[in-house]
Amino acid sequence: MMRMWVLLLLVVTPVHASDLDQDMATFRKDVLEINKRLLLMEEELLSPADTQLAIFVSLDVGNFFVPDSITLTLDGETIESHLYTDKEVEALKNGAVQKIHTTNIKNGVHQLTAFVTGKGPNGRDYRRGATLDFEKAHGRHYIQLKMEDDAAAQQPVFNFKSWK
Amino acid sequence: MRIGASILACVLCLPAVAAERDWRLDRPHPVVDPAYGQILYDYYQGQQFAALSHILLALETGALPTQSERAQVLLGALYASYGMPGEAEKLFDQLLARAVDDELATRVWIHLGQLYYQQQRYTQALSILDTRVVDVPADLRQPYHALRTRILMKLGRYDETEGALADLGDGSVLGGYLRYNLAVSRINAGQGDAGEALLWQLANLPPGDEENNSLKDKAMLALGVHYLRSGAPARANEVLGAARLEGPYSETALLLHARAWLALQEPGKALPSLQELSKRSMQFEEAQEASIALPYLYEQLGDDATARHLYRQAIRNYTEHFRYLGELEVRVRRGDWFLDLVQMPTWSTAMDPVPPFQPRRVDSFATFRQLFASHDFHTRWRDYHEQWRQVRLLEQWQQRLPAMHELLAAHIRKHRDQVPRAEALLADVETANYPGTLRELEGRLQRAVSDNDFRVLATDEQRRLIAQLDQAALAAERWPDKLAEQKEKLDFYRRVMQWEVESRRVPLVWQREKVLAGLSGELDDMETLVERIRHASSGDMNRITQLGYQLAETHNDLVALENRGRGILTRQQQALEAKALAVIDYTRTRLKAFTAECWIALGDLENRALRQRYGADVPGDRSSE
Numbered sequence: 014m015m016r017m018w019v020l021l022l023l024v025v026t027p028v029h030a031s032d033l034d035q036d037m038a039t040f041r042k043d044v045l046e047i048n049k050r051l052l053l054m055e056e057e058l059l060s061p062a063d064t065q066l067a068i069f070v071s072l073d074v075g076n077f078f079v080p081d082s083i084t085l086t087l088d089g090e091t092i093e094s095h096l097y098t099d100k101e102v103e104a105l106k107n108g109a110v111q112k113i114h115t116t117n118i119k120n121g122v123h124q125l126t127a128f129v130t131g132k133g134p135n136g137r138d139y140r141r142g143a144t145l146d147f148e149k150a151h152g153r154h155y156i157q158l159k160m161e162d163d164a165a166a167q168q169p170v171f172n173f174k175s176w177k
Numbered sequence: 178m179r180i181g182a183s184i185l186a187c188v189l190c191l192p193a194v195a196a197e198r199d200w201r202l203d204r205p206h207p208v209v210d211p212a213y214g215q216i217l218y219d220y221y222q223g224q225q226f227a228a229l230s231h232i233l234l235a236l237e238t239g240a241l242p243t244q245s246e247r248a249q250v251l252l253g254a255l256y257a258s259y260g261m262p263g264e265a266e267k268l269f270d271q272l273l274a275r276a277v278d279d280e281l282a283t284r285v286w287i288h289l290g291q292l293y294y295q296q297q298r299y300t301q302a303l304s305i306l307d308t309r310v311v312d313v314p315a316d317l318r319q320p321y322h323a324l325r326t327r328i329l330m331k332l333g334r335y336d337e338t339e340g341a342l343a344d345l346g347d348g349s350v351l352g353g354y355l356r357y358n359l360a361v362s363r364i365n366a367g368q369g370d371a372g373e374a375l376l377w378q379l380a381n382l383p384p385g386d387e388e389n390n391s392l393k394d395k396a397m398l399a400l401g402v403h404y405l406r407s408g409a410p411a412r413a414n415e416v417l418g419a420a421r422l423e424g425p426y427s428e429t430a431l432l433l434h435a436r437a438w439l440a441l442q443e444p445g446k447a448l449p450s451l452q453e454l455s456k457r458s459m460q461f462e463e464a465q466e467a468s469i470a471l472p473y474l475y476e477q478l479g480d481d482a483t484a485r486h487l488y489r490q491a492i493r494n495y496t497e498h499f500r501y502l503g504e505l506e507v508r509v510r511r512g513d514w515f516l517d518l519v520q521m522p523t524w525s526t527a528m529d530p531v532p533p534f535q536p537r538r539v540d541s542f543a544t545f546r547q548l549f550a551s552h553d554f555h556t557r558w559r560d561y562h563e564q565w566r567q568v569r570l571l572e573q574w575q576q577r578l579p580a581m582h583e584l585l586a587a588h589i590r591k592h593r594d595q596v597p598r599a600e601a602l603l604a605d606v607e608t609a610n611y612p613g614t615l616r617e618l619e620g621r622l623q624r625a626v627s628d629n630d631f632r633v634l635a636t637d638e639q640r641r642l643i644a645q646l647d648q649a650a651l652a653a654e655r656w657p658d659k660l661a662e663q664k665e666k667l668d669f670y671r672r673v674m675q676w677e678v679e680s681r682r683v684p685l686v687w688q689r690e691k692v693l694a695g696l697s698g699e700l701d702d703m704e705t706l707v708e709r710i711r712h713a714s715s716g717d718m719n720r721i722t723q724l725g726y727q728l729a730e731t732h733n734d735l736v737a738l739e740n741r742g743r744g745i746l747t748r749q750q751q752a753l754e755a756k757a758l759a760v761i762d763y764t765r766t767r768l769k770a771f772t773a774e775c776w777i778a779l780g781d782l783e784n785r786a787l788r789q790r791y792g793a794d795v796p797g798d799r800s801s802e
Contacts, residue, residue, distance in 0.1 A: 033745070033748055033749065033752060034260065036745055036748075037260055037560060037564065037745060037749075038260055038261045038262070038263060038264070040564075040567070040738075040741060040742060040745055041259065041260065041261055041563075041567065042261060042264060043738055043741075044567045044570065044571065044738065044742075045226075045229055045230060045233060046233075047571075047574075047731065047734055047735065047738060048230050048570065048574075049230060049233045049234050049237060050727070050731060051574050051731060052230065052234055053234065053237065053238070054581065054724060054727060054728065054731070055577075055581060057720075057724060058581055058584040058585060058588065058724065059584070069211050069214070069215070071214065100221075100222045100223075101218075101222065103221065103222075104217065104218050104220075104221035104222050105218070107217070107221050108214070108217060109214050109215070109217035109218035109220075109221050110211050110213075110214025110215055110217070110218060111214075111215070111218050112211070112215045112218075151709075155211060157211065
């Protein structure tokens with residue numbers, strides 16, 4: 014009978030910190046550090062603080078609007094077009110903020126326009142534009158496009174928030 | 178009995194993988210700082226590396242004025258799940274040493290508990306959860322209860338585990354896997370009835386998606402094993418008879434089904450399952466086992482001829498498979514197997530997450546099926562790809578460095594072109610002494626007002642006329658006798674002019690003061706601009722010089738780090754190959770044992786045949802021993 018009951022065994026190795034794990038952890042730490050240094054240097058070179066304009070997008074609640082795409086124009090020129098994936102929309106619905114574009118502009122008056130498409134109330138196709146006139150002064154300038162639900166009107170609203 | 182235990186172990190190996198996957202913080206976080214929102218944007222999409230990088234970046238640049246500590250909690254959690262437990266623990270300790278608010282401290286304690294669990298410090302982990310965590314934040318409720326369930330299970334406190342499972346709530350796949358783990362743990366701990374009840378809960382779940390059905394299959398298998406182990410083969414037979422004939426557990430189910438019939442003393446009914454199994458690839462351990470079990474059954478049924486034939490066939494199959502393993506070993510040692518198996522994921526950027534585990538379906542896939550299903554292999558495989566991603570990131574930075582150098586050079590050129598112009602401009606401004614001029618004008622106005630000097634308030638035309646009147650009066654002074662009348666006239670005109678100016682004295686003084694105040698404001702603006710130019714022309718060069726040094730250093734660091742990364746990649750590959758070689762060795766040992774058993778059985782059969790043919794002169798066979 015012995016040969017009938019030859020066993021199926023599974024090699025299950027317990028998880029423990031080996032030298033390799035330790036080396037990987039140290040390596041990852043070093044990579045994160047150098048990546049941070051390089052990102053900082055790149056930003057310093059590409060978008061110096063004095064001329065930097067960063068544009069953010071947020072979605073509050075999202076019952077009346079789910080974005081499909083967004084196109085940004087600055088002073089009449091298209092600077093960014095973005096198509097949203099389901100994961101990105103989900104992240105926005107959970108309260109995340111997307112840094113959609115960073116650019117350099119001169120001090121003075123500018124006009125930013127956002128064209129947003131997506132699904133509006135009752136799943137209908139929805140397209141809307143929103144414009145902001147702003148003055149860029151010294152230092153970094155941030156603009157946030159807030160896509161919010163207007164519960165009273167049962168419609169989405171698109172507002173800009175501008176700060177330095 | 179051992180077959181039951183081992184199959185149970187085999188069936189148990191998957192849940193850990195599936196259960197770990199659900200450990201996430203992904204519930205809404207209130208966002209105040211945009212940088213924190215940006216971090217969450219990566220985090221919610223499962224882009225751990227990008228989230229880690231952005232947290233570090235935001236902390237470095239001070240972009241989290243209000244949510245720095247919250248971001249650090251997230252950083253610690255990410256460190257822990259990213260294979261950097263040392264960093265995570267250090268950070269959590271630092272956060273707890275500071276006076277963080279209660280809600281944040283609770284989050285830290287939960288993450289620290291998770292970290293201790295990963296480090297197999299179960300008592301400490303439970304102590305933290307039970308003594309430090311009072312109000313579980315809503316977004317951490319599921320991870321918290323799942324963690325507590327796991328810890329209690331590891332500590333063997335099964336009744337409490339059931340309570341913790343109830344807190345987790347029904348319906349989630351994670352809850353299902355934890356219930357399954359608890360059931361098997363209870364059975365293995367000798368609490369068969371309790372475990373059986375839990376397994377039936379899972380087996381009776383309504384059919385659902387692939388994952389749900391797989392969980393049901395596993396529960397049925399575990400029930401079958403349990404019934405076999407507890408001497409209830411009829412019930413085992415009933416459960417296993419309903420198992421699916423396809424899917425990853427079908428081979429095990431077939432083998433156990435045969436086992437149940439044998440336990441019921443009905444070997445004839447075990448034949449179909451074993452015959453079905455023996456048709457399947459010898460790469461499956463169950464098929465290897467069926468190859469020897471099938472002739473044994475025929476032998477038991479008295480069909481020696483078929484048994485003999487099948488033993489010989491089993492020996493041929495084992496020999497062939499042994500040879501195949503030899504070739505496979507060569508491929509593994511040469512690195513070909515790994516290259517075939519591994520797929521280089523396509524990343525759009527090095528910040529993208531590592532793609533899911535998908536080893537290529539190569540010929541040897543079934544040989545390592547159980548290895549691929551193990552948590553350890555999953556972890557190593559994910560680490561390997563993560564390592565590749567990091568090396569690729571370093572490569573990409575190296576490719577971008579020339580462009581960054583070029584940008585820096587452009588900045589330097591611009592600086593060299595504009596700084597002399599700026600300095601010339603500053604010198605002109607300095608020479609012009611605008612503030613001094615303004616002060617002089619203000620002084621003149623003040624003096625004129627206090628001295629009643631109407632000339633200062635006159636228009637240009639009036640000033641011209643007054644000057645001409647003064648000249649004429651001076652000329653009249655030379656002939657006072659002859660021009661006395663004209664002199665009086667001139668005096669009269671002058672007084673008229675003075676009256677005309679002074680009659681508008683108040684608005685004129687106000688107008689002059691306004692002009693001077695305007696000039697003063699413009700001068701302030703100019704001072705600001707001058708200061709900026711002065712700052713840019715001096716500080717800019719320092720910044721650029723610093724960047725230049727940093728870039729040069731970074732290049733060397735990148736090269737050194739990439740070499741280190743490639744070294745680790747090689748070691749990771751070797752570790753995975755060593756696991757494959759261990760499987761090959763283990764299978765070989767099994768095959769040798771099976772082959773030997775087949776030969777012995779054949780010898781016994783021949784011996785028995787000889788005894789039947791020639792009487793009692795032949796020595797007795799071993800099967801009776």
